[in-house]
Amino acid sequence: MHTILNHPLVNHRVALMRDQATPPKLFRELVNEITTFLAYEALKDVRIKEVPVQTPVAKTTGRLVDEHVVLVPILRAGMGMLDAMLHVLPYAKVGVLGMQRNEETAEPIPYYAKVPPAKGEELAIVIDPMLATGGSACDAVSQLHKLGYKRVKFLNLVSAPEGLSRFEKEHPDVPVWSAALDERLNSHYYIVPGLGDAGDRIFGTL
Known part of the structure; x- marks a missing residue:
């Protein structure tokens, strides 16, 4: 199941x-702002509890x-979405998965993992700017x-x-939320039209 946020903003x-x-x-x-919109949509079904509240009136x-x-x-580009997610969910815990892309096969090479142990019904939300071949995202969810x-979601x-x-x-x-669904991958496994290398653009390492 996937949702594309087709909204003017x-x-x-x-x-x-x-x-x-x-x-x-x-x-x-822009990454922060778009991530906030994604979070708003993806979290519409989170569990809630009712509590008594005393307002100044009643x-x-x-x-x-x-x-x-x-x-x-997913390191490193996924870190660019983290601040926005923590702004929406300040009580959330954070785990990280490090993956490097094999430039010949475009398949992920895992090199680091530090994730809080699952104890019950936690909701894990994987964040990564680009879903190109799907290798990193699939590997992350499998881990x-x-x-x-x-319970896992992917933004x-x-x-x-x-x-x-x-x-x-x-x-x-695993449901997926995206801000855009593009045309295709090119011969170098980059998304077309895409936005280039998200990690390089976030961290200024072009």
Whole structure:
């Protein structure tokens, strides 16, 4: 199951983010803003609890989020989405998965993993700007399942049809939210039209 945020406010920011003339500072701000929109949509079904609240006028009932969330950015580009997620979910725990792409095969090479142990019904949210071949995202979810996480979601900025198709075949139970679904992958496994290397643009290492 996948959701593409086809909204004017999101599309506006995606267009600015794609522009090669956009400097790293603005690029990071756009990533944060788009991630916030993604989080808003992806978290509509989080568990809540009702609590009594005393306003200055009367007693009422409030609804608080009652969810144990673990945010899992894929290093390094996923770190660019982390601040926005923590702004929305300040109580969340954070785990990281490090993966390097084999430039010949485009398959991920895991090199680091530090994720809080699953204890029950935690919700793990994997964040990574690009879903290109789907290799890193699929591997990340597989690692989380092996660690005992039963509830997983995946948020990204831009998806390629090839990566989305692979992800849905390997993990049909994991919902995906994207800000844009692009045309295709090129011969170098980059998303077209895409936005270039998200990690380089976030960290200014072009």
